[in-house]
Ligand SMILES: Nc1ncnc2c1ncn2[C@@H]1O[C@H](COP(=O)(O)OP(=O)(O)O)[C@@H](O)[C@H]1O
């Protein structure tokens with residue numbers, strides 16, 4: 515049912531990775547998932563095409579390169595037929611982005627814990643609030659830490675998290691950790707489950723992290739839908 519957009523005008527913020535990990539995790543838990551790949555780089559769509567060409571199963575539906583004019587219809591169609599609809603958005607503010615926001619039950623804003631990226635994430639929040647004003651309703655969102663350091667929380671990261679809390683911006687309690695596994699899934703056209711621990715380090719830790727992030731997203735979207 516819910517539509518979840520993943521947005522941040524900054525390229526490299528981790529939108530595609532977060533969308534993909536969520537799709538895999540939700541599908542693994544038994545949910546039906548559709549991914550609308552509106553990222554011009556179409557990374558999830560090419561992952562799907564590669565798997566299809568190799569005769570390997572695809573655990574979720576992928577809608578590739580939607581046109582701006584059909585996005586609303588597609589979101590409505592897939593929210594009616596699937597448990598979750600995830601929308602991987604492009605790295606710029608656009609009409610596509612604002613239409614996706616207007617139809618979303620939750621917007622996730624992944625960002626790297628660096629001062630510059632945190633500031634750009636604040637701009638992304640501004641875009642959501644602008645769109646909410648135009649719509650005349652709130653658009654629920656969560657900032658999501660992306661490429662977190664697995665071993666330690668740096669002083670910079672702590673400072674950024676404190677600033678987010680002080681600004682009363684909602685931060686998802688779980689963030690995606692920096693893991694080789696999150697890159698290798700694209701290299702090997704695989705899911706986390708399928709990664710070979712002999713070729714990729716830290717697979718069990720990545721699986722655990724993916725599970726925690728997905729659980730936090732489900733809790734957030736359920737909370738927002740109950741409001
Ligand atoms: N948690 C992570 N661990 C390791 N690499 C990551 C992680 N998140 C993103 N990356 C890498 O960072 C780059 C940008 O991520 P991507 O998800 O494509 O960002 P966006 O979609 O916002 O442009 C890619 O090379 C991706 O593999």
Ligand SMILES: [Mg+2]
Pocket residue numbers: 529530531553555603
């Ligand atoms: Mg992307």
